[in-house]
Amino acid sequence: MFGKDKTLWGEKTPLKSNYDAVIIGGGLHGLATAYFLARDHGMKNVAVIEKRYIGFGGAGRNTAIVRANQRTQENIPLYKEALDLWPVLTKELDYNLMFFNCGNLNLMHSEAAMSAARMNVASAQFHGVESHLIDAKECKELVPALNIADNITYPIFGAMFHPPGGILRHDAVVWGIAKGAAKHGIHIHQQTEAAGIGVDHGKIVSVDTDRGKIYTPRVLLSAGGYSASLAFKMLGLRLPISVLTIQAMVTQPLKPLLNHVVSSGTYHAYANQTLKGEIATGAHMDPWPNYTTQNTAHYIKHQAEALSEFLPCLRGVKFMRIWGGLADMTPDMAPIMEGNDPIKGFYLDCGWGYFGFKSSAAVGKYMAQFMATANCPEILKPFTRRRYQEHRLMGETAALVNYSPDN
Ligand SMILES: Cc1cc2nc3c(=O)[nH]c(=O)nc-3n(C[C@H](O)[C@H](O)[C@H](O)COP(=O)(O)OP(=O)(O)OC[C@H]3O[C@@H](n4cnc5c(N)ncnc54)[C@H](O)[C@@H]3O)c2cc1C
Numbered sequence: 001m002f003g004k005d006k007t008l009w010g011e012k013t014p015l016k017s018n019y020d021a022v023i024i025g026g027g028l029h030g031l032a033t034a035y036f037l038a039r040d041h042g043m044k045n046v047a048v049i050e051k052r053y054i055g056f057g058g059a060g061r062n063t064a065i066v067r068a069n070q071r072t073q074e075n076i077p078l079y080k081e082a083l084d085l086w087p088v089l090t091k092e093l094d095y096n097l098m099f100f101n102c103g104n105l106n107l108m109h110s111e112a113a114m115s116a117a118r119m120n121v122a123s124a125q126f127h128g129v130e131s132h133l134i135d136a137k138e139c140k141e142l143v144p145a146l147n148i149a150d151n152i153t154y155p156i157f158g159a160m161f162h163p164p165g166g167i168l169r170h171d172a173v174v175w176g177i178a179k180g181a182a183k184h185g186i187h188i189h190q191q192t193e194a195a196g197i198g199v200d201h202g203k204i205v206s207v208d209t210d211r212g213k214i215y216t217p218r219v220l221l222s223a224g225g226y227s228a229s230l231a232f233k234m235l236g237l238r239l240p241i242s243v244l245t246i247q248a249m250v251t252q253p254l255k256p257l258l259n260h261v262v263s264s265g266t267y268h269a270y271a272n273q274t275l276k277g278e279i280a281t282g283a284h285m286d287p288w289p290n291y292t293t294q295n296t297a298h299y300i301k302h303q304a305e306a307l308s309e310f311l312p313c314l315r316g317v318k319f320m321r322i323w324g325g326l327a328d329m330t331p332d333m334a335p336i337m338e339g340n341d342p343i344k345g346f347y348l349d350c351g352w353g354y355f356g357f358k359s360s361a362a363v364g365k366y367m368a369q370f371m372a373t374a375n376c377p378e379i380l381k382p383f384t385r386r387r388y389q390e391h392r393l394m395g396e397t398a399a400l401v402n403y404s405p406d407n
Pocket residue numbers: 024025026027028029030049050051052053054055056057058059060061062063064065066192193194195222223224225226230246247248282323324325326327349350352353354355356357358359
């Protein structure tokens with residue numbers, strides 16, 4: 001279908017020996033940064049190098065949930081901007097990213113969780129993000145399939161309702177942004193693995209790949225679950241990141257029954273219905289660090305038990321597909337973004353855990369600004385590793401796992 005010189009997003013390009021910037025990782029963070037480097041800063045002599053194929057990492061494995069109701073004041077504005085960018089990018093890229101603005105319902109299962117959610121809602125509203133606290137009856141009106149009986153393990157007290165959130169199609173986002181970047185002249189090199197980074201007198205000078213050396217003054221490491229091991233192997237940098245597997249599944253297609261994303265930190269499970277009718281579900285993470293993308297019976301059992309309590313109409317429904325990907329988890333579940341410290345020209349964007357899809361568009365925009373100007377944009381300043389030394393952890397854990405008795 002595509003000749004040997006063509007890809008889904010444009011012509012294949014030769015690997016040059018010099019680029020103004022090299023981006024390691026063809027996930028969404030790498031591709032979006034490349035796109036904005038060209039679009040906003042006229043930097044077109046840029047290579048994205050990807051060891052397998054674009055979207056091989058979390059970018060092509062996630063369940064594509066987007067929302068802006070994070071927990072902390074540093075994080076909410078970034079996610080809000082990312083959420084607002086999806087419809088803009090759909091037009092600008094002339095590519096249907098399949099944004100389905102169905103809204104998110106984040107269930108609460110105790111009075112304490114409702115009180116904490118009140119603070120989350122207030123923070124979101126303060127930053128102009130639409131978010132409301134609703135009671136169990138209102139949850140049932142929005143999602144009639146929900147079980148609001150009080151004889152389940154964790155009865156539903158209410159929810160944070162976030163109408164602007166929703167889902168996209170992850171492959172479409174990867175291909176759409178890659179196409180946009182390629183159109184601006186960015187070179188995307190698949191099957192090209194970064195093996196080393198050259199530093200001279202504290203400055204970036206090159207990247208070694210399995211296809212040859214590339215000379216460059218700027219490198220962005222955005223290799224998702226592989227970032228921490230690469231940073232250590234290539235530069236001796238130790239990042240506070242543990243790598244775990246996130247798994248996801250879809251059921252057989254069903255008639256429409258779930259028109260919002262429903263998540264529960266306490267059950268540690270979320271579900272939404274795809275445009276094909278499948279129920280996509282995930283969240284539970286086996287707690288042992290590993291670099292595999294294997295699936296576990298423990299995970300399947302957890303998801304099945306959780307869903308059959310709060311969405312009992314799913315009992316007996318068949319799971320059709322299951323997969324896994326790597327999650328790079330930091331101690332506060334907030335990412336690490338920084339540059340020129342300690343090596344001039346070296347930039348880092350990693351530690352996204354569960355949140356790297358929803359943030360990717362805005363992060364690409366700001367990382368591009370950072371790389372093009374060498375000045376860190378205000379919005380990114382709180383995200384350096386120094387926050388761990390300075391005891392300024394962000395507390396984004398609770399954006400996902402609201403007061404689960406297991407956490
Ligand atoms: C099952 C699952 C569900 C998820 N659901 C959601 C969700 O609903 N919403 C959300 O916001 N997030 C979700 N996430 C998280 C999200 O997918 C990630 O945070 C995000 O993809 C990270 O993007 P990235 O660009 O940093 O890394 P990735 O997309 O992982 O890309 C990194 C790339 O680097 C490449 N690479 C690695 N080493 C090298 C090397 N040496 N040289 C060249 N290339 C290299 C890899 O092959 C990979 O393609 C989910 C993740 C999983 C696994």
